[in-house]
Amino acid sequence: xxxxxxxxxxxxxxxxxxxxxxxxxxxxxxxxxxxxxxxxxxxxxxxxxxxxxxxxxxxxxxxxxxxxxxxxxxxxxxxxxxxxxxxxxxxxxxxxxxxxxxxxxxxxxxxxxx
Amino acid sequence: xxxxxxxxxxxxxxxxxxxxxxxxxxxxxxxxxxxxxxxxxxxxxxxxxxxxxxxxxxxxxxxxxxxxxxxxxxxxxxxxxxxxxxxxxxxxxxxxxxxxxxxxxxxxxxxx
Numbered sequence: 234x235x236x237x238x239x240x241x242x243x244x245x246x247x248x249x250x251x252x253x254x255x256x257x258x259x260x261x262x263x264x265x266x267x268x269x270x271x272x273x274x275x276x277x278x279x280x281x282x283x284x285x286x287x288x289x290x291x292x293x294x295x296x297x298x299x300x301x302x303x304x305x306x307x308x309x310x311x312x313x314x315x316x317x318x319x320x321x322x323x324x325x326x327x328x329x330x331x332x333x334x335x336x337x338x339x340x341x342x343x344x345x346x347x
Numbered sequence: 348x349x350x351x352x353x354x355x356x357x358x359x360x361x362x363x364x365x366x367x368x369x370x371x372x373x374x375x376x377x378x379x380x381x382x383x384x385x386x387x388x389x390x391x392x393x394x395x396x397x398x399x400x401x402x403x404x405x406x407x408x409x410x411x412x413x414x415x416x417x418x419x420x421x422x423x424x425x426x427x428x429x430x431x432x433x434x435x436x437x438x439x440x441x442x443x444x445x446x447x448x449x450x451x452x453x454x455x456x457x458x459x
Contacts, residue, residue: 237390266446275436275449276391289445324390326446334379334440336447338390 235260237327237339238307245345252312252319254342258327264288265308266326266336267300276324282308312344320346359456366427368453370420370437377448378441382411382422384433385452391436394422399441424455432457 238257246252258265263283268276281289282302293300297315302308312319322343326336360366372380378399383391397404397411397420404411410423420437434454438447 239390268449273451275451276438278446278448281445334447335381335393335396337393338383340388340390 237262237325237337239323239325239339239342241342242340243343243345245347246315247347248316249314252315252344252346254310254312254323254325254344255307256310256325256327256339257307258325259337261329262327262337263330264328265302266328267308267310268324268326270322270324270341279310315344315346317346320344356451357454357456359458360427361458362427362429364427366422366424366431366455368422368424368435368437368455370422370450372418372420372437372439372450374439374448375418376441377439379439380411380413380420381438381440381447382409383436383438383449384431385436386433394435427455427457429457429459431455 237259240255244252265282267279269279270276278292280293280300282300284302285304297313299311322341324338324341326338328336381396382394384394385391395406395409395411397413402413408425412421424431432455434452436449436452438449440447
């Protein structure tokens with residue numbers, strides 16, 4: 234049983250470029266969550282998605298950030314025109330259809346903006 | 348706004364001793380609580396969870412205690428081992444929010 238898979242593990246971008254982070258949930262899981270973590274900080278909720286639907290995006294910045302979870306394929310967190318402040322670890326988590334409480338996390342993508 | 352917080356950012360214990368990590372929460376509507384362990388460079392790993400209709404739950408070497416009166420949650424680790432070194436996060440769920448709300452974390456350091 235593969236866990237939550239995220240790629241890439243490390244992503245380096247220059248200011249103004251786009252960053253695309255991918256997340257494949259655990260098999261059988263239909264809920265996906267994205268969290269951001271700064272060094273020495275906790276995880277901050279960004280967005281909650283189900284297949285083809287954004288359920289809660291209250292934690293997403295109003296500009297440059299978007300997320301999707303298509304019918305086929307992984308969930309994508311997209312950051313346009315990255316700035317240095319976007320540098321962080323981005324974690325994806327998934328949960329089964331029956332619960333949105335116990336989340337299973339991936340290993341994260343460390344985004345570094347030069 | 349309401350949030351989950353932790354009393355101490357760092358806890359240092361001797362190998363073999365018991366560790367107690369504390370957490371305070373303020374959202375009285377939360378009905379689910381969970382502890383995660385995060386090792387350096389890795390994602391959070393589930394340790395144990397508890398619902399608000401319970402005040403204690405035990406796992407393997409770990410116990411979670413919930414005191415709803417003072418909105419306090421603790422994680423007890425018995426016979427702490429070097430592999431327990433990590434940052435421990437408490438998180439709360441329910442209360443009308445989607446997903447989990449995390450605290451800042453406590454860094455547990457094991458001394459030989």
